Amino acid sequence: MTIEEIFPVAQAGMSMWWSLLLAFLLAVLGSVALYVHLERKRMRGDEPLLDDEGKRIRLPLTMQQTRALWALVIGTAAMLAIVGVFFSYGAENYYHDDAMRITIYMIALGGVPLYLIAHVLAGRKYPDAEPDERDIAVMHWAPTVQVLGMTFALATWAIGLTENYWTTGYVPIAYPNLIFLSTLLVGMLSRALGVLIGYRRF
Amino acid sequence: MGDTVIRNHIRRLRFEHGEMTQQQLADAAGCTRQTIILLEQERYSPSLALAFRIARIFGKSVEDVFELEQPGSRGY
Numbered sequence: 001m002t003i004e005e006i007f008p009v010a011q012a013g014m015s016m017w018w019s020l021l022l023a024f025l026l027a028v029l030g031s032v033a034l035y036v037h038l039e040r041k042r043m044r045g046d047e048p049l050l051d052d053e054g055k056r057i058r059l060p061l062t063m064q065q066t067r068a069l070w071a072l073v074i075g076t077a078a079m080l081a082i083v084g085v086f087f088s089y090g091a092e093n094y095y096h097d098d099a100m101r102i103t104i105y106m107i108a109l110g111g112v113p114l115y116l117i118a119h120v121l122a123g124r125k126y127p128d129a130e131p132d133e134r135d136i137a138v139m140h141w142a143p144t145v146q147v148l149g150m151t152f153a154l155a156t157w158a159i160g161l162t163e164n165y166w167t168t169g170y171v172p173i174a175y176p177n178l179i180f181l182s183t184l185l186v187g188m189l190s191r192a193l194g195v196l197i198g199y200r201r202f
Numbered sequence: 203m204g205d206t207v208i209r210n211h212i213r214r215l216r217f218e219h220g221e222m223t224q225q226q227l228a229d230a231a232g233c234t235r236q237t238i239i240l241l242e243q244e245r246y247s248p249s250l251a252l253a254f255r256i257a258r259i260f261g262k263s264v265e266d267v268f269e270l271e272q273p274g275s276r277g278y
Contacts, residue, residue: 049240061236133252134234
């Protein structure tokens with residue numbers, strides 16, 4: 001059995017290593033989703049929350065959940081914008097096109113003040129909110145997902161670059177920049193995801 | 203051992219205390235309304251400190267508000 005038969009995406013011009021990496025990525029994401037589902041079932045049960053009249057209860061968002069949602073929205077938008085810039089300028093131009101590089105930096109760094117504004121506005125919705133024991137438990141647990149996400153991003157870069165530049169024996173200097181920016185974004189996104197998953201877990 | 207459930211009478215006690223809202227109880231107990239909802243639905247086991255605070259708000263002992271239930275004692 002060939003690799004193309006195992007992973008059909010390989011037929012679309014992807015190398016064996018990229019196909020394996022994609023399969024690995026999907027396997028890890030699938031495992032995380034399964035783990036979260038089983039943990040939630042174990043700790044909270046899988047029946048819907050119902051009131052005395054049998055109506056489904058919608059849980060009000062906590063301050064941390066609102067902030068995490070904003071972080072996820074802003075982080076995802078920044079990530080998509082950066083991918084969009086790469087597609088419109090062409091990835092190969094990153095080395096010598098200053099405008100492209102500056103645009104990417106501006107998107108990545110511009111997300112920080114935007115997130116801070118959302119952070120403050122979300123806090124104003126809950127003027128007297130103090131974190132309770134569940135909030136604290138979630139905050140302590142969220143970095144688990146963050147570490148997993150960042151490790152995963154770094155492993156993906158390391159495997160991808162090593163395999164792509166194996167024959168040349170060196171990696172172009174632009175990549176450390178991209179590794180830093182992507183790890184920063186993945187860190188922000190996976191922490192927000194950790195918070196949101198945490199509230200379903202605890 | 204791991205399947206023990208903590209039952210509680212928070213919802214009934216809230217109504218007996220002047221129809222106290224979930225938000226009022228949450229503010230008095232120092233937790234979020236989400237935590238009170240999950241407690242009432244018995245989907246969350248509180249810490250000892252939170253259990254004592256809630257019991258004190260209702261002027262009851264912890265055992266009057268919370269009870270430990272072993273699996274099988276309610277027919278499952």
